[in-house]
Amino acid sequence: MEFKIDDKENIDASNPFAEEVDGFVVEADWDGKRLDLFTSEQYTDISRSNIQKLIKENRILVNSKKEKASYKVSTGDLVTVAMPEPKELLIEAQDIDIEIVYEDDDLLIVNKPQGMVVHPAPGNPDKTLVNAIMYHCKGKLSSINGVIRPGIVHRIDKNTSGLLVVAKNNNAHKKLAEQFAVHSITREYEMICSGRVDWDKKTVDTLIGRNPKNRLKMSVIKSGGKRAVTHFEVLEDLSGFTYMKATLETGRTHQIRVHSSYLKHPIIGDNIYGYPIKKFAHLEGQMLHARKLGFIHPTTGEYLEFTSDLPDYFKKALNIIRHL
Numbered sequence: 551m552e553f554k555i556d557d558k559e560n561i562d563a564s565n566p567f568a569e570e571v572d573g574f575v576v577e578a579d580w581d582g583k584r585l586d587l588f589t590s591e592q593y594t595d596i597s598r599s600n601i602q603k604l605i606k607e608n609r610i611l612v613n614s615k616k617e618k619a620s621y622k623v624s625t626g627d628l629v630t631v632a633m634p635e636p637k638e639l640l641i642e643a644q645d646i647d648i649e650i651v652y653e654d655d656d657l658l659i660v661n662k663p664q665g666m667v668v669h670p671a672p673g674n675p676d677k678t679l680v681n682a683i684m685y686h687c688k689g690k691l692s693s694i695n696g697v698i699r700p701g702i703v704h705r706i707d708k709n710t711s712g713l714l715v716v717a718k719n720n721n722a723h724k725k726l727a728e729q730f731a732v733h734s735i736t737r738e739y740e741m742i743c744s745g746r747v748d749w750d751k752k753t754v755d756t757l758i759g760r761n762p763k764n765r766l767k768m769s770v771i772k773s774g775g776k777r778a779v780t781h782f783e784v785l786e787d788l789s790g791f792t793y794m795k796a797t798l799e800t801g802r803t804h805q806i807r808v809h810s811s812y813l814k815h816p817i818i819g820d821n822i823y824g825y826p827i828k829k830f831a832h833l834e835g836q837m838l839h840a841r842k843l844g845f846i847h848p849t850t851g852e853y854l855e856f857t858s859d860l861p862d863y864f865k866k867a868l869n870i871i872r873h874l
Contacts, residue, residue: 571630572592572630572632572633573628573629573630573631574588574589574592574629574631575626576588576623576624576625576626576628576629578625580623581623581624581625582624583622583623584620584621584622585605585610585612585618585619585620585621585622585623585629586598586601586602586605586620588623588629589601589610589629589631591821592629592631592766593631593633593766597673597674600673602619604633604634605617605618605619606619609631609634610630610632611630612627612628612629613627613628614628614630641670641681641697641700642681643684643685643688643689644676644677644682644685645685646677646681646682646685647682648660648661648663648679648682648683648686649663650686651713651856651858652854652856655718655849656718656719656722656848656849657717657718657726657847658683658686658687658715658716659713659714659715660679660713660715660716661711661713662679662706662711662712662840664709664710664711664835664836664861664863665709665835667679667708668699668702668705668706668708669699669702669705670698674708680698680699680700680701680702683700683701683716684700687701687716687718690718691716691717691718692717692719692720692722693720694717694720701716701717702716702717703715703716703717703723703730704730707804707836707838709820709835709836709838710838710839710840711838711839711861711863711864712739712839712841712843713840713842713843713856713858714840714843715845717848721848721849722848722849724848725848726845726848730801733798733801734845734846735801735844735845736842736843736844736845737797737798737801737842737843738797738798739795739796739797739798739806739838739839739840739841740785740793740795740839740841740864741793741796741810741838741839742791742792742793742818742837742864742868742871743792743794743810743817743818744791744792744815744816744817744818745790745791745792745814746787746789746790746791746792747792747794747813747815749784750783750784751781751782751783751784752781752782752813753779753781753782754780754809755777755778755779756777756778756809757770757771757772757773757774757777758771758775758776758777758778758804758805758808759774759775759776766822767804767823768802768803768805768808769808770809770812776800778800778805778809779798779800780797780798780800780805780806780809781797782794782795782810782813783796783797788868788872789871790874791818791871794815795841796809796810804823806838807820808823811823811824817836817837817838818833818867819833819834819836820838821836833863833870834863834866835863837864837867839858839860839861839864841857841858841860842855
């Protein structure tokens with residue numbers, strides 16, 4: 551259970567970073583686990599080594615006391631985290647192998663591997679897709695999204711693989727962004743979900759907003775969010791699991807993952823929205839792949855569409871499940 555602590559009078563004075571603190575109550579499932587492991591699970595976008603550094607800096611306390619990373623938390627413990635303010639990062643070009651599906655003077659299509667972060671952020675300062683494309687394009691990328699996200703028109707999650715378009719100049723970026731804004735981009739994903747569904751096709755049309763109980767999650771909410779529409783289609787019944795396709799009509803943060811969980815069929819390997827990888831030890835990460843991407847070329851006006859083969863990790867998962 552997570553909550554924000556904003557009443558300074560109720561924060562122990564031993565914590566010098568008390569301006570903004572996150573609080574997490576340890577639930578029974580985590581009883582006896584290491585403090586660094588527990589905290590890492592609450593901040594899945596931050597490396598465990600970075601969490602250990604924060605513990606050493608006394609930014610992470612247990613019941614207002616300093617503890618080591620190896621400390622075993624107990625049910626009911628209050629773990630408080632004073633996350634430092636993000637710093638502006640100096641982004642460096644890095645020679646990292648990436649799969650370029652298509653490239654011209656205006657854009658390139660990249661097939662991002664699972665596990666690669668799209669742009670630098672606290673805890674992931676380098677070895678991102680941005681570092682790779684800066685090297686590949688020799689810095690010739692759009693600047694609309696600033697120095698942290700040069701060329702990035704849209705993104706897919708770290709643990710999602712597949713296609714995304716990168717803009718090489720501001721004109722291409724602007725025209726591509728306009729297509730994303732009016733939802734005219736073709737975006738199809740394939741995933742493996744838990745459970746067997748009793749329908750062939752289903753459209754989910756809800757509002758999505760930040761989960762009030764967990765800052766890392768988005769959720770379906772009744773008011774105040776943004777409209778999110780996902781079209782689901784069953785590709786194969788896998789006897790206890792389902793191989794599905796999802797077509798995005800809108801593109802909200804974590805949209806497919808949120809809507810899959812909302813349908814009670816979370817994507818397997820999704821540690822945040824309902825089916826952690828530890829439940830299925832044979833799998834390698836989150837089973838979600840951005841397979842198709844289509845749009846109007848910003849200069850030629852031609853419709854382009856690209857399809858990515860299923861990656862090896864996804865094929866392996868399908869093969870394992872089919873033979874259960």
